[in-house]
Amino acid sequence: MSDRNVFVVGLDERNRERLGHLRGAENYRFHGVIEPAEVYDTEIFPIEDMLARAESQLRAFGEPIDAIVGYMDFPVSTMLPLLCEQFGTRSTSLESLLKCEHKYWSRLVQRELIADCIPRFTAFDPFDSQALQHIGEAGLYFPFFVKPIKSSGSRLGFRVDSPEDFAYAVARLCEGIGTISEPFNFILEHANLPENVRTVDGGFCMAEEIIGGWQCTVEGYVFQGEVVPYGIVDSIRYPQVLSFFYYRYPSRLPDHVQEKMQQLTRTIMTHIGYDNAAFNIEYFWDEIQDRVWLLEINTRIAQSHCDLFEKVDGLSHQQVTVDLALGQVPDMPSRQGRFQVAATFFYRVFFVDATVSRAPSAEEIEALEQRYPGTRISVQVEVGTRLSSLPEQDSYSFALAYAWMGADDDAALEENYARLAEQLHFEFEDIVG
Template sequence: MDNRKNIFVVGLNDFNRHRLQQLRGAEQYRFHGVIEPEEVYDTEVFPIADMIDRATKQLEAFDGSIDAIVGYMDFPVSTMLPILCEHFGTRTTSLESLLKCEHKYWSRRVQREVIADFIPAFTAFDPFDDDALTRIGEAGLYIPFFVKPIKSSGSRLGFHIDSPETFYLAIEQLRAQIGLIADPFNTVLEHARLPPEIAAVDGHFCMAEEIIGGWQCTVEGYVYQGEVVSYGIVDSLRYPQVLSFFHYRYPSGLPDYVQDKMVELTRTVMGHIGYDNAAFNIEYYWDEVQDRIWLLEINTRISQSHCDLFEKVDGVSHQQVTIDLALGKCPDMPSRQGKFPMAAKFFYRVFFTDAVVTRVPTEEELAALEAEFPGTLIALQVHAGQRLSTLPEQDSYSFALAYVWMGAQNEDELLANYERLAARLRFEFDDILG
């Protein structure tokens, strides 16, 4: 008789299956995919009602125990989990507590109740309102400010507004594209009990926020039976003069007192939200000049981008946290038991408006680079013949052609090794738009 626990992973792909099988206690688990990975990774169209229905039917047809339902993706996976878990009686946080993190307007209002000094000025607005810019000003926000959808995915449809012209250009794009996320997000909102002032601000709305910035980082954590635990801080470092990420680095290089304050803020806000028995991460800025901390946003999942970093430095991917919590166990996350003192995920980018990829590095070239730099993983994000503008989940300024995970003894070695590797990644393009 097979006594292994059945764990269902929404959007399970081979990359994550391999990692999951390396976790502590994995020999006691059977991992099953729910919803094909292509439906959550390689698309910007999310028929979420249909996805929930198909997932429900697949799980109901399973001949065995359903011990856990998990996922590692942002929308739509994150918002599907509370609905599925409630239906099948498995563990995760409530839909309302999750939405207090993911619905950006609701989240800011809740944050303001307990950590008002650590969040920017904000207001919600309707991008289909021709007087939106005036209403933003009436709310006390003036150019420059940042605009993003109430529910965003990655860095899509986020804009730095520095003039009325850039605002109206952003509005054009928002009106054309916001429905891709707003419509399915509104389907999720229909499952929740919302206060009237939140129900009035649906997925088609946007946020305008005071410009904040500084040294960006992410606090990875979880809540287990009401106790908020932070177990690692990862730095997010950008290319000079632009908003695009250059690499994520772990452990953080922030001063200890800044890290301690972020952990305290995390404990306060997640406890106030009532989030429980699930993983999360919170993105912060430290404005070094003013010595001021800002909370940027709360994500209701671990960061997949950080899995390899924790594995290299601490000895196991922090998917361990998600699985343990879903099974009702206190997470068994080691510390500093990995092969490297430091690790990073690099984004190999081009700053074109658009282009057609005519060549990507071959499998042999990639294998040679991974062998030359032990511990390195390279994941191409494009293929020959692809137009860059077809790539999903890109920021507004560049295209990520490859992800490169590396470990090293220190920061200098990490950067030097990446520069040597990046110089040998051969991509070629045609029809380049600068």
């Protein structure tokens, strides 16, 4: 049997290493499409040019193309259905993907079936001087949350408690929304959209009722119409702020809550018509009301969870993405890893801005990784980095480093990270508090 050619949009060395450990990888050849820096380290996405170059590279390949995959949010997620359609490889349809990624369309579709599990919402034009009035007319009052119709990570998301907060959020949105709205609108031009969605393009924003509680992410896939949730990851925030502290796997949610989320997942993904692709859904559990809220649907595995599945289950859940793209039932193990629990920790500072004057050296990082077996640390800055230049940050903090760690129980995991964090030495100048 000849090797199968799998093309990965934005393939970097870390992911190439992970992919090499997958079941069946000895029979696969992984090829990169589009340089990693174009999708990882930038907020500028010339998507029309990227698609043209990707198509040119794939057409020049002299052998069969068996799969085209990716693990990133925008623009990679939205490029995949177009590329897969061009080359006859497996993917969900562009329309079903946009029913997840276009936040307004997604809420409209969700409201058709699970209205009790979503917040009140409305779309608004951030450039409209009457936007706040229109939001009120839609029945939304302070506090509420605003975010772009299409965003990436937590970028340009704001809690709004007052007219002053709204003015600040709108100013930031108007300044930054074009970097995604323009390429996202290019994608929308290729889709068959209902009229009430077509008029709400990538330049619009969402206002939503505040929801909250215990946050988690259900990782799942659809294979030939069957929706399969296979893991739930808890998302723990820093106290009193919106920034994530760590992701923990497996979830510690009560069994009945996990079952409710899995059933909602099957219901909504079937209704959307999503098929032959991976996804994840972010939920809240309001423990006081015992109520589950659906926050948003992402059309990919969460790349930040790869190490967690590897540590606990034995393999990165990239296994799911590759198997689906090759038309195979995902061969994902369960609880066969080295650790009972694992987490992705975010080492953050809560400045408005600053310049890094000291960052941990490679030798310091290596020593810490050896001190805590199974740990991997990725520092995101170097001396001279201006924090405001970092891509993909939330609106309240800067993530200076990520630490992936495993342990036998939650207490040991948190204690080990606390010790590690004390030894991650950063210094700053020109601090704007």
